Amino acid sequence: MPCQSNDELFELVKEAKKYTNDGRVADYIPALGRANPHDLSIAIQYPDGQCLSAGDIERKISLQSISKVISLALVLMDRGPDYVFERVGMEPTGDPFNSIAKLETLTPAKPLNPMINAGALVVTSMIKGSSMEERLGRLLLLIREMTNNSALQYCEEVAKSEFDTAFLNRALCYFLKQHQMIQEDVDVLMDLYTKQCAIEMNCLELARIGMIFAMDGVDPDSRKQIIPTDIARICKTFMVTCGMYNASGEFAIKIGIPAKSGVSGGIMGAVPGKFGIGIFGPALDEKGNSIAGIKLLELLSKQYELSMF
Numbered sequence: 001m002p003c004q005s006n007d008e009l010f011e012l013v014k015e016a017k018k019y020t021n022d023g024r025v026a027d028y029i030p031a032l033g034r035a036n037p038h039d040l041s042i043a044i045q046y047p048d049g050q051c052l053s054a055g056d057i058e059r060k061i062s063l064q065s066i067s068k069v070i071s072l073a074l075v076l077m078d079r080g081p082d083y084v085f086e087r088v089g090m091e092p093t094g095d096p097f098n099s100i101a102k103l104e105t106l107t108p109a110k111p112l113n114p115m116i117n118a119g120a121l122v123v124t125s126m127i128k129g130s131s132m133e134e135r136l137g138r139l140l141l142l143i144r145e146m147t148n149n150s151a152l153q154y155c156e157e158v159a160k161s162e163f164d165t166a167f168l169n170r171a172l173c174y175f176l177k178q179h180q181m182i183q184e185d186v187d188v189l190m191d192l193y194t195k196q197c198a199i200e201m202n203c204l205e206l207a208r209i210g211m212i213f214a215m216d217g218v219d220p221d222s223r224k225q226i227i228p229t230d231i232a233r234i235c236k237t238f239m240v241t242c243g244m245y246n247a248s249g250e251f252a253i254k255i256g257i258p259a260k261s262g263v264s265g266g267i268m269g270a271v272p273g274k275f276g277i278g279i280f281g282p283a284l285d286e287k288g289n290s291i292a293g294i295k296l297l298e299l300l301s302k303q304y305e306l307s308m309f
């Protein structure tokens with residue numbers, strides 16, 4: 001077991017916390033703008049049930065883009081890789097998460113990967129169900145199973161705050177609809193997408209999700225295969241190539257752990273075969289990733305030689 005005690009983790013958090021001064025909390029979703037930029041917490045969940053943590057790990061955060069990995073897993077289970085990858089690509093973009101630029105240069109206008117907003121919107125539109133409520137319910141069910149928390153919900157305030165201000169995402173949807181990449185009503189899709197992004201949990205639950213991916217989709221407690229191995233592998237690969245957007249290359253070199261960030265300041269990490277990581281640090285760098293969260297992962301990866309490469 002690489003990291004042995006909460007004290008060891010606490011020292012790393014103390015060191016990484018200095019970097020919160022260099023970041024800014026996301027405020028383009030107004031409800032996120034109220035977070036304390038100096039917060040930093042981490043939980044590590046091992047498959048044998050042991051859990052290490054430091055900081056305020058009970059605080060709830062919305063998943064934001066971290067949800068994109070789980071919606072991808074769900075649609076891959078719903079429809080299979082061939083159907084899904086006809087509609088969304090597998091390549092990193094080198095562009096920011098909300099960029100519209102590349103879509104216009106592609107024929108067909110197929111988003112390059114499921115982690116950027118354009119790709120995630122196409123993925124969410126593929127979630128099966130006869131109503132928005134049923135589709136959201138199916139996603140929640142999967143996330144509840146992964147976190148082992150049957151009460152997990154989305155935060156209405158965060159969802160509404162994004163729904164009311166998501167002009168760029170709406171623009172992406174209309175562009176995609178014009179090019180037949182999505183068929184449904186844009187406001188229904190935005191309703192589902194903003195609620196998906198607003199699903200909230202604490203760092204312990206985030207670390208448990210990371211652990212399920214690390215263990216190839218198996219819940220070590222129930223021994224149930226929650227996500228098929230091949231789909232968990234696809235998700236982890238996207239976390240490596242696109243999980244930190246246009247910082248993914250540097251992240252792979254310096255840290256080498258499959259990870260996914262969100263603008264709320266969350267990072268979910270999956271150290272293959274070993275453990276899951278949940279981090280919350282709302283001060284972001286200019287690419288929209290938790291600035292101190294990345295530093296913390298870098299310290300952790302160096303100290304315990306966690307790079308998979």
Ligand code: DON
Nearest residue numbers: 064065097197261262263288
């Ligand atoms: O669609 C958005 O802009 C947000 N709901 C999620 C973006 C996000 O988390 C990007 N991550 N770093």
